[in-house]
Structures are given as C-alpha cells and as structure tokens.
Amino acid sequence: MSEKAPVVPGSGKPGNDLLRQITQGPGLVSVLGVIVALVIGGLLIAVTDEKVGETAGYLFAQPSAFFGEFWRAATESYVALFNGSIYNSSQGFKPFLETLTVSTPLICAGLGVAVAFRAGLFNIGAQGQIIIGSVLAAYIGFAWHLPIGLHLLLVIVFGLLGGAIWGGLVGLLKAKTGAHEVILTIMFNYVAVYLIDFLMNTQGFRRPGETNPISPILDSSAIFPAIPGSRLHLGFVMAVLLVLAVSWMFKRSTVGFEFRAVGHNPEAAQTAGINVARTTIIAMALAGALAGAAGVAQVAGTEKVLTGGIAGSLGFDAITVALLGRSTPWGTFFAGLLFGAFQAGAVNMQITTGTPIDIVSVVQSLIVLFIAAPPLVKAIFGMNRKKKRSSKLEPTKAGAK
Amino acid sequence: MKLELRGISKAFGSFYANKDIDLTVDDAQIHCLLGENGAGKSTLMNVLYGLYQPTEGQILLDGKPVEFSGPGDAMASGIGMVHQHFMLVPVFTVAENIALGAETTKAGGVLDLQVTRKKIREISDRYGFDVDPDAVVEDLPVGVQQRVEIIKALVREAKILILDEPTAVLTPQETDELLDIMRQLKANGTSIVFISHKLREVRAVSDVITVIRRGQVIDSVSPESSTTELANLMVGRAVELNLNKAAATPGQAVLQVKDLTVVDPAGTTTLDSVTLDIHAGEILAIAGVQGNGQTELTEAILGTQPVTGGSVKLAGQELVGKSVKQILRSGLGFVPEDRSVHGLVTQFSIEENLVLDLYDRPPFGKGISMNLEAIKKNAAQQIQGFDVRTDNPLNPASSLSGGNQQKVVMARELSRDLKLFIASQPTRGVDVGSIEFLHRRIVAERDKGTPVMIVSTELDEVMELADRIAVLYKGRINGIVPGDTSREVLGLMMAGVSQEEALAQAEFAKAENEPVEAQPASEHDNQEGEAQ
Numbered sequence: 001m002s003e004k005a006p007v008v009p010g011s012g013k014p015g016n017d018l019l020r021q022i023t024q025g026p027g028l029v030s031v032l033g034v035i036v037a038l039v040i041g042g043l044l045i046a047v048t049d050e051k052v053g054e055t056a057g058y059l060f061a062q063p064s065a066f067f068g069e070f071w072r073a074a075t076e077s078y079v080a081l082f083n084g085s086i087y088n089s090s091q092g093f094k095p096f097l098e099t100l101t102v103s104t105p106l107i108c109a110g111l112g113v114a115v116a117f118r119a120g121l122f123n124i125g126a127q128g129q130i131i132i133g134s135v136l137a138a139y140i141g142f143a144w145h146l147p148i149g150l151h152l153l154l155v156i157v158f159g160l161l162g163g164a165i166w167g168g169l170v171g172l173l174k175a176k177t178g179a180h181e182v183i184l185t186i187m188f189n190y191v192a193v194y195l196i197d198f199l200m201n202t203q204g205f206r207r208p209g210e211t212n213p214i215s216p217i218l219d220s221s222a223i224f225p226a227i228p229g230s231r232l233h234l235g236f237v238m239a240v241l242l243v244l245a246v247s248w249m250f251k252r253s254t255v256g257f258e259f260r261a262v263g264h265n266p267e268a269a270q271t272a273g274i275n276v277a278r279t280t281i282i283a284m285a286l287a288g289a290l291a292g293a294a295g296v297a298q299v300a301g302t303e304k305v306l307t308g309g310i311a312g313s314l315g316f317d318a319i320t321v322a323l324l325g326r327s328t329p330w331g332t333f334f335a336g337l338l339f340g341a342f343q344a345g346a347v348n349m350q351i352t353t354g355t356p357i358d359i360v361s362v363v364q365s366l367i368v369l370f371i372a373a374p375p376l377v378k379a380i381f382g383m384n385r386k387k388k389r390s391s392k393l394e395p396t397k398a399g400a401k
Numbered sequence: 402m403k404l405e406l407r408g409i410s411k412a413f414g415s416f417y418a419n420k421d422i423d424l425t426v427d428d429a430q431i432h433c434l435l436g437e438n439g440a441g442k443s444t445l446m447n448v449l450y451g452l453y454q455p456t457e458g459q460i461l462l463d464g465k466p467v468e469f470s471g472p473g474d475a476m477a478s479g480i481g482m483v484h485q486h487f488m489l490v491p492v493f494t495v496a497e498n499i500a501l502g503a504e505t506t507k508a509g510g511v512l513d514l515q516v517t518r519k520k521i522r523e524i525s526d527r528y529g530f531d532v533d534p535d536a537v538v539e540d541l542p543v544g545v546q547q548r549v550e551i552i553k554a555l556v557r558e559a560k561i562l563i564l565d566e567p568t569a570v571l572t573p574q575e576t577d578e579l580l581d582i583m584r585q586l587k588a589n590g591t592s593i594v595f596i597s598h599k600l601r602e603v604r605a606v607s608d609v610i611t612v613i614r615r616g617q618v619i620d621s622v623s624p625e626s627s628t629t630e631l632a633n634l635m636v637g638r639a640v641e642l643n644l645n646k647a648a649a650t651p652g653q654a655v656l657q658v659k660d661l662t663v664v665d666p667a668g669t670t671t672l673d674s675v676t677l678d679i680h681a682g683e684i685l686a687i688a689g690v691q692g693n694g695q696t697e698l699t700e701a702i703l704g705t706q707p708v709t710g711g712s713v714k715l716a717g718q719e720l721v722g723k724s725v726k727q728i729l730r731s732g733l734g735f736v737p738e739d740r741s742v743h744g745l746v747t748q749f750s751i752e753e754n755l756v757l758d759l760y761d762r763p764p765f766g767k768g769i770s771m772n773l774e775a776i777k778k779n780a781a782q783q784i785q786g787f788d789v790r791t792d793n794p795l796n797p798a799s800s801l802s803g804g805n806q807q808k809v810v811m812a813r814e815l816s817r818d819l820k821l822f823i824a825s826q827p828t829r830g831v832d833v834g835s836i837e838f839l840h841r842r843i844v845a846e847r848d849k850g851t852p853v854m855i856v857s858t859e860l861d862e863v864m865e866l867a868d869r870i871a872v873l874y875k876g877r878i879n880g881i882v883p884g885d886t887s888r889e890v891l892g893l894m895m896a897g898v899s900q901e902e903a904l905a906q907a908e909f910a911k912a913e914n915e916p917v918e919a920q921p922a923s924e925h926d927n928q929e930g931e932a933q
Contacts, residue, residue, distance in 0.1 A: 251773075252770055252771050252773060253769045253770055253771060254760055254761040254766045254768075254769050254770070254771055255769055257753070257760050257761075257771060260746075260749070261746050261749070261757070264746045264747075264748045264749065265742070265745075265746045265747070265748075267742050267743050268742065268743050268744060268745055268746050268757065269746070270705055270725065271703065271705060271725070271735070271737050271743040271744070271758075272725075272729075272757040272758035273724070273725040273726035273728075273729045273730075273758050274726075275724065275725075275726065
C-alpha cells in the first residue's frame, strides 16, 4: 500500500504562482518600477552625454560644472520627451494626439495579453495574432469595395477574427494535447512572420507596379476617420470601448468569472463544473481577437497599408504593457498610454537633444525587469521587511482562530 | 532527560502564536499536548526543535538552559522529532535514510552502512519493531515508515521524542501498535511529547495532558479526565460530543454504483469493481485508510476522474460520461476532500466562492451576465446561516480559518435542492466546535430525505455519522456493515481482513479478553478496553 502524498495548496505549480505574482501583484510596485527605471535611464543619458564627459575630466577641479552638466543632460532629455509626447509651446497639445495614436494598438494588444494572463495563460503570441489580424483586415480593406460604414465594420470584424483564429488555435492545441502555450505562441509568431513575408510577395497582396513588399492603400471607406491635422483616428475610441468591455467582462460576466477561476485554481474550477479546456480555448481566442484589434488599428488607422513590418515590436511591447498594467483593463490602458508617450516623444528627444532613441527601449526594458523582480523595487524602497512580517503573521493568525 | 519550558512566547508581528507557556516533561514521561488545529502546538514544538527562535522564555534540559539555533542543535542535545509528514527519501533503503545526514564513512569517503545496519537491528530487536534495514522505504506500509522515523531519532540518541500528530495516517491497529511502542520507549527512559487532538489515544497513553488553546496553556490534567472534560477544555466551552441523531428512515436506493472501476494512467487499478447503493435518507460512510480509492470513488461520481468501467446511476439516470456541470446540475452536492485545492478559489472573495458552481444559474447568472446583487444577498444569507466568521464577505477566502472555509464550501453545496450529497473529509482540520455544527447539518440533509455519502479517514467521524459503513481497501469494497459496527472490526477491515474474519477475530478477542494479535504487553490493552 502506498500512501498518497498530501496535497499542499499551491505547491504543485510554483511557476503558476510566480506568474500570478508577477502579472497581478500590487500596482504600487508598477509605479515605483517606472520611477526607478526613469531615474536609471536619466543616469544613462547623463553618463553618455558628451559635455558631461568633458566636465568629468576636471571633476575634482570643478565639481559643480560636472554635476550641473549631469543634471542638465538628464533633465533636458526628459523635457524633450515630454514636449514630444504631451505638450509644447509651439504645437500645444498636438503631441498628445500622437501619443494617443501610438498607444491605440498597444492598449488593444496589451488587453489581449492581460486577458490571457488572468486566465492563467502566458500569451507571448500577440505578435502573430496582430499580424494575422492585420492581414485579414487589410485584405478586406483594399480588395473588397463596399459601402461606407459596412466596409469598416467588416474590416474590424475580420481583423478580430484573424487574431481570434490564431490565438484560438493555440488554446485548442493546449486544451487537447497539453502543449505549453508559451512554446506554441512563440512558434505561431514565427509562422505568422514568415507567412506575411510570403503573402507580401504574392500578387494578391503586393501593390501593382511596386517592387517593394507593400500592399495597395486601403479604400477610404475601410479606414477609421481621423482628426484633421493629426494621425489620431477613431481606432482609439475602439480601444477605449474594448477596455470597457473587458472591464465589464471581468467584473460582471460568467465568462470573466470562469477565466478568473481557471486562472487562479483550475482544479477548483473543474470541481465546480467549469470546463477548463473550453475556457482555455475561449480565453486564447479572445486574447487573439484583442490583439487582432491592434492589427486593425494599424492597417485601418495609422498606416493605411499592409507591410511586412506592420506589427513592428507591438506584440512584445504588449506583454510589457500588460505586465505594467497588472493585467487589469484600466491598468493596461494607462500603461499603454505611458508607452505610447515614450515612443511618440522619443523622436523629438533625439532631434532636440541628440539622446539616442534607444534609451526609451532601455527604460522600457528596465520597467519590465523591475516588475518581474518585485523584491528588487521593494528592497530599493525598503518595503521588504514590513512585507515579510505581515505575510508571516496572516496564515498563523487565520489558523489560530 | 527532564525538559522544562519556562515562559515561552513566540510572536509573529503583533500576533502571539504562543504566549507565556510553562511546560515540564519529566524523565520517562509521556506528556500529551492536546489542542485544536491552530492552537499553537506545532509552533511550540518547532520552538523546542530549534526551527523557530522564541520571542521570550527559556528552554531547560535537566535544569540547564539551552539555546537552539536549528534542528541540528536540538538533535545534538538529545531531542528528536517525528513530523506528521515523514521526512524520508522514498527510493532509499531504511539504512540509507537513517544514515542520511550523519553518515559514517570509510577511508576515501566511501559510505559505511554496516554500522548503521547494526544499530537499526539493535533498536529494532529491543523494541520489537520488525524493520528490515535493507527494505526500500516506499515499499513499506505507513506504520513501518513511521517506525523508521522513530529509529532515526533513536539512532541519534534522542532522550526526548516529539511525535507530531503521529496517528493521523495510521489504521486503528497501527495506532495501537504505536501506543505500545510509546510505552516501551517510556519504559526505557525516553521522554515523549505526544501531540494530538484525538481524545481516545491521548487518554490511553499519556501520563499528563496539557491542554493548549489560542497559544496559551489552559490546564494540565490527568488522563483519567473524561473525554467531555477534555473536549470542553480544548474548545473553551461545553461541547456536545454525541450527535444523538435519530435512526435513519431509508427510502429507495437513489444512488446505484455498479462495478465502478478506475485504472490510472500508470496502469494501477485504483478502484476495483465497486458496487454500492445509497438510499434516500441514509448516510453511507466510506471508511478506509487514506489512499485506498476514496478520492477516485468520489471523483468518478463527480465526473472529474475518467472511469474505466462500470456505471453510476442517480435516480435512474446514468452519470458516467456526463460532464461535471451536467452531473452537478442533476442534483449532486459535492464537498471535496481538500477544500483549498478543489473546494475554493482561495483568491476569490467569500461571496464569489459561495456561488463557485452556481454562478451561471439563476438568480446569479443569466446568459453571460451575472447578477452581483443576488450574489451579495446570497452571501449575506449563507454567512449568517452557517455562522461563517468574517467581517467582510468581500475578503478573500484565504483570510478565513480552516473551519470557516469548510463552512463556506458546505454552505454552498447545501444551498440548493439535492438528490445526492457527497462530502469527503467534511471536518478535516476543522475545530471541534465547528465539527459539531457541520455534523448536524449533514444529518439535517439526510433527514430531508437526501442520500448522503461521507468519506472519512477518521474512524470517530465515520462511527458518529454513518447509518451504514462501506470499508474501502486497496480500491475494493471490503464489506458493507451496519453503522454500529465496533471499532475493532472496522479497524481490521480497514487493514484488509475480510468481514467474516474480522467479526470472528473480534469475537475471539472479546471472549479471551486478549488483544487481537498475541502481544506480550496485555495489561494496558485491558485498561484500554475499560477506558472505552
């Protein structure tokens, strides 16, 4: 007779607990992580600045010059970043419209990653889902010629559908075969990337008379109306509506309840009669659809054509956005805005101060680093000791009642 | 060796798990620490074993103050501990396990197990342990594994042995054997700290019983105290130990399980042609040592366990092959054995957990939208009805104590009209006060005419609740007996002895006034018989 090992809650899946901690931990860590990343980014900017380098040569003779330059270099760049993304005296709030434009696909795709996170799934595949979504949306946009209104609607529907299929397939494979979604989504990304490269070289997609892989421009009836004088289009409203919808879903719908139950404790969900396999498929399909919406925003809003690089690094930035937003719909919204601002302002920063645009990527990466390793931020701000004591206290207290 | 704890306090933040505890264990004494789950017994022993540092207070061995910075120090001073969950490497032999951590080596670091083997044989012979040093641990029955743990402590020359809930995993017979071993150890001068919440054992073996409640010593009493007295001390109020339930008035057979077989992916038959009926208005208890197919049986009925063969009919409807949701919808109320894994989403609020399997049914859900008002109202009702102690239904379920978590699961499952109620380990890790409450609820459900299946490894609980008892052994039904069957017979059947033989043996033992298996120490067995 062999004794069954007692089941200790949570012990079976340390990875899952870690995932949950990273994706759904306290928001304060996110905010502090951003601050620390910005400070370190500032230091990097200053250190690589030429004038700071010069003054460092006579640091001991004239320390004030060094620190002055140091401060100037760091602040100047961030001021330029602000001017390029939110407000400057010559253009007013026009840069902010650009920020909203850039953040639209980030918010949509970020939601896709966040929804999957909440259902306990690590969706690395937003990139592929965006690509497939944008391919379908773009094709409907330039190959079909339909009345105004209906055309755009179909573009949106097919874009979402494309992403949903790409994500749903992953869910299906995971549910039926047990394959891990991280591996699956990564591989699906490759398939999508090379598929779009291939498609851009076929007659159906390449613009007639063009040797570069670029599609025809989408019909005007297939494009989101934009605010004159800016690139901001109605796709942003779509993003906001999606945020509201996802928020409703998690708070008040049976689907959201199932997602969350499966995400936290699939065993208990199964015991309560929730079909875990079906929930996995639906969650991945929905995640894909949201990423597909990002594809729609790109082709029917910002770019208006399909190219091989339509998704840029959106799919991966989306993971960061969802992480920073702690997988909540509104958290993702604001994280998307922040990253949109970084990207919109980076160009201005490079032009006016000469700070390389890559520093923004460094800051973004640092943010991920700090979120993925919360103890780091907590240690920096001395939050560790307090936390430890209270976490020790709770289980014992509960047990003794 | 005499052990004294003086004014031991252990605080976690502002919360005291132990407060100002004085305890004296004399040389060659069996000292029982009695208390409910979470009373602070284990914390105290972890302090003694060097796993925790006391916030205040002193530990004295033979009058000399000592300080332990880890279990190594405690062991070196002659304190050994047998944990509730064994700390053995399953694939190692007994000798290897015992040598682990204190290996003797020959030149060049070659392991010398010969010395260890000799020591094991010595100890094994002295106490009649019957342990083969070369047996692989995972092949040994749980009771023998426990002896290996005890030998491990004795090889390290423990003078004080701490046994933490040692009987939780044993059959009644193995329990009796352990109690014998404890008496022998005592006769050889070893002091034993025995942690338990099972009153019968505590009274059978202890010299002194110290009751701990909410981290404080309530009283030290003699083992002659009655079980009711002990229970009252433990809980802190008068407890009704006997359920005094009315006789069952069974109706038709509502649940019919026929030849139910489960073969796990490794090819082991975990449930072997189980056939049983449960009638309306009766409680059938499934008795058995943990891991004999109970989990498979309940999960096969629920539908989360793939079934290899057989059928389960509820009111004439076949359940095998249906989805979990369909089965729950057809009127099954299911309390899983491990509430924090299967019964609750601990991160969810209490409110949400109270509708965990009802969220998509009216009034809580319609289409894909949920009615938060109805969920809130339901929570208020159930929390009141089941006396769940919480200040806010929006708190996560993880904030509740074990007993209150169990009440949440029970409240949810009993909140709808049922055709069948299955509860596994309904009161595991639940305080005595709540046990009484939950048992009454189960009987109330029976009296409504619902067939009830209770799965429990606690024989006391089985005997308390059952109208009929089915004993599971190695996945097979080893007989279905009336609810008033004696503890001895049940114990034998749980160990695999057939029903007829168990009855005969028990008869024989009674007639001879001798223990079931001829053992040298017959005196205390008589005492025990009187105590019951």
